Amino acid sequence: MKITAMKIATWNVNSLKVRLPQVLEWLASNQPDALCLQETKLEDANFPFAEINAAGYQVLFSGQKTYNGVAILSKNSATEVCAGIPGFPDEQKRVLAATLDGVRIVCVYIPNGQSLDSDKYPYKLRWLAALAGWLKEELRQYPRLALLGDFNIAPEDRDMYDPKGWEGQVLCSPPERAALQQIEGLGLKDSFRLFEQAEETYSWWDYRMNAFRRKRGLRIDLILLSEALAHSCVSCAIDKTTRALERPSDHAPVITEF
DNA sequence: ATGGCTTCATAGTGAAGA
DSSP: OOOOOOEEEEEEOSOHHHHHHHHHHHHHHHOOSEEEEEOOOOOGGGOOHHHHHHTTOEEEEEOOSSSOOEEEEESSOOEEEEESOTTOOOSSOOEEEEEETTEEEEEEEOOOOOOTTSTHHHHHHHHHHHHHHHHHHHHHHOSSEEEEEEOOOOOSGGGBSOHHHHTTSTTTOHHHHHHHHHHHTTTEEEGGGGSOOOTTOOSEEOSSTTTTTTTOEEOOEEEEEEHHHHTTOOEEEEOGGGGGSSSOOSBOOEEEEO
């Protein structure tokens, strides 16, 4: 039986309208089999599918005006498309799942939470609980599953530039990390940590205060793989070159091959 | 210092991101 290698990636583009030229350039250079996008910030009627199709990629999208919005770009066509978490009514467009080349791709834009005393924080925790419940069923149905996107959670202190300064705050608070561990406990592995990685490798840097130049970032964009995929995973890397471009997204793409 | 920067919706500023 022939096993075809697959390269998948995730990138929070912070407006696909602004970042479309960078996305097209990145697809041409990196040739992933699938690229999951978050924060497209576009209504479906305005999604630039023609430009992406012309670049050799098919598109699935679930968007809204101004905020959120997710998409899956892929070389081959996907099936069994699902937008949102079944049984969890949510007007915010944050989830898109599809089956591609025998792999269940789950693209997520997990809520930010804003701060521990914000209404958005309990929403984030409810959202994560719903995601975990749904993923348990998905994994039963699709043993070859990849969960990728902007998690808005730094898994460990080594994923932050200043863990002491961030301690207890949103993006690293114990309940958020516990929710992530519950999801990993379903049998999903952080592909980045399957390999030796340089210290201070992050996926997001604040636009302010020269954070990127000063290496003040967080690793909050993740690609989690089910056991079946983790076994054949050969690499995971963060492409921080995009963060140095003109008008960059504040997030960098994460790429995993298996 | 609750600032700093970027995007979007707007036509002044304000919300939101992380």
